[in-house]
Amino acid sequence: MHIADGILTWQWSIAWYIVALFFVAIGARKIAQTRKANPAYMSILALMGAAVFVISVWHIPVAFAGTSSHPNGTALAAIIIGPLATAAITSIVLFFQAFLGHGGITSLGANLISLGVVGGFVGISIYMLLKKLGASVWLAAGVAGFVGDLSTYACTALQLAVSLNPTSIGQHWEIYMLGYLPTQIPLAILEFAFTAAAVQYIQVHRPEILTWWRGIPAIAGAPTVSSKPSEPKLSNPKRHRIDRFTKYVLITMTLMVAIMLVSTYVGVNVFGGKMGGTDSSVASGGFSFLTHYTMVDEYVVFTIGGAAGGLVVGYLLPSVFGQLSKRKEEKQTV
Numbered sequence: 001m002h003i004a005d006g007i008l009t010w011q012w013s014i015a016w017y018i019v020a021l022f023f024v025a026i027g028a029r030k031i032a033q034t035r036k037a038n039p040a041y042m043s044i045l046a047l048m049g050a051a052v053f054v055i056s057v058w059h060i061p062v063a064f065a066g067t068s069s070h071p072n073g074t075a076l077a078a079i080i081i082g083p084l085a086t087a088a089i090t091s092i093v094l095f096f097q098a099f100l101g102h103g104g105i106t107s108l109g110a111n112l113i114s115l116g117v118v119g120g121f122v123g124i125s126i127y128m129l130l131k132k133l134g135a136s137v138w139l140a141a142g143v144a145g146f147v148g149d150l151s152t153y154a155c156t157a158l159q160l161a162v163s164l165n166p167t168s169i170g171q172h173w174e175i176y177m178l179g180y181l182p183t184q185i186p187l188a189i190l191e192f193a194f195t196a197a198a199v200q201y202i203q204v205h206r207p208e209i210l211t212w213w214r215g216i217p218a219i220a221g222a223p224t225v226s227s228k229p230s231e232p233k234l235s236n237p238k239r240h241r242i243d244r245f246t247k248y249v250l251i252t253m254t255l256m257v258a259i260m261l262v263s264t265y266v267g268v269n270v271f272g273g274k275m276g277g278t279d280s281s282v283a284s285g286g287f288s289f290l291t292h293y294t295m296v297d298e299y300v301v302f303t304i305g306g307a308a309g310g311l312v313v314g315y316l317l318p319s320v321f322g323q324l325s326k327r328k329e330e331k332q333t334v
Contacts, residue, residue, distance in 0.1 A: 002056075002070070002097075002111055003156060005104030012163040017109030020091070023117050027088030034085070034213055041081070041212050048077045049089040055194075056115065057097060071187050074115055075123025075148030076195045079141060080202065082213030083120040090116025114155040123148030123195075138200040145195025149188040153180045 008016075034041045055073030077086040094111050098104050103111045123144040130140035157176035158169075165172035202209055 002103040002115075003107040003159065005098075005106045007104075008107055008110055008159065008163045010106075012159070013106045013109065015109075016107075016113055016159070020087075020109035020112040020117070023084070023087040023112070024091045027084040027086070030082065030084040030213075031088055034082070034215070037215060038212050044209055044212070045081055045085060045089065048081050048086075049093060052077050052086075052090060053093045053097070056093065057102060071191045071194075072115055072119050072149050072152050073191075074119035074152070075127075075145045075191070076141075076198055078120035078124040078148075079127050079144060079195075079199055080209060080213075083117075083124045085213060086120035087112065087116040090120070110156075110159050114152050114159065118155040119148045119152035122151040127199075137203045138196040141199035142192040142196030146188045146192040149191045150184065153177070153184050156180075 031041075031045065035045075052073040055071050055076075057070070074086050074090060077089070081089075091108070091112050094103055094108050094115070095105075098108060126147045127140045127144035130143060131137070135143075154177065157173050157180065160176050161169045161172040199210075
């Protein structure tokens with residue numbers, strides 16, 4: 001996934017942008033509706049935006065120029081916050097990643113379709129189908145993460161073939177897919193594991209979160225958000241502490257970043273090969289802040305930038321979509 005600047009033809013770059021903007025607009029509207037029904041949804045939205053950034057920022061260059069393999073996180077996001085909201089937050093994730101040499105501005109529309117739309121919608125579809133067939137939560141979520149991951153790369157391979165090889169799309173789609181598979185299948189297995197674990201944990205400890213985006217009433221006995229103004233409370237030193245669920249998620253994300261940092265410092269990826277080269281550094285017309293770093297330095301800075309970017313996205317999302325929701329509410333009251 002993550003096609004760099006200068007890879008796609010300008011016609012296809014524009015076409016993917018148009019399709020992507022359609023999904024972002026609908027996703028933003030869905031977020032506004034869900035936030036109005038349950039303000040607590042925004043904290044989970046922010047958390048998932050940061051998670052998608054951190055999960056998808058660690059990349060492994062693929063043999064052909066201008067592309068890379070990495071875990072996605074969008075199937076997990078689609079299960080927790082919904083596929084439309086996932087498309088919307090992915091647009092912000094990809095925008096900031098482009099300035100780290102991961103993807104690009106002209107290819108942002110195409111990357112959003114493959115990562116945020118195809119990965120998210122395929123993931124949630126697999127999850128809901130397996131649940132209806134009687135599968136356990138962890139198995140349904142794991143398979144959703146696995147298939148959602150691979151579907152993203154199938155879409156990217158198709159985008160490359162359609163743009164670069166219009167006279168032999170099928171043949172080159174297979175070639176591009178073969179280029180991805182050696183690195184992507186192990187990553188898809190990894191995505192199976194962390195998607196299954198994350199959704200199973202939420203199902204056990206905070207099951208109501210999985211129903212917020214669908215507008216389903218909270219499960220009996222689960223905490224709900226009251227629409228009535230709360231009574232003033234006395235000062236409580238524990239009131240502003242992070243709840244246990246969010247704390248565990250943040251600890252997990254911190255461990256992921258630490259593992260990424262250690263593996264990139266020694267310059268060897270989990271599959272035994274040397275890592276090097278950003279997406280944009282091998283693409284014509286690309287742009288990257290990291291093009292002058294050495295291989296090890298590049299990935300250390302890239303990992304630190306990914307962690308910082310996750311925090312920025314997490315804090316930015318509630319502000320952006322919160323303002324959209326407020327404006328909509330103000331228009332309705334006028």
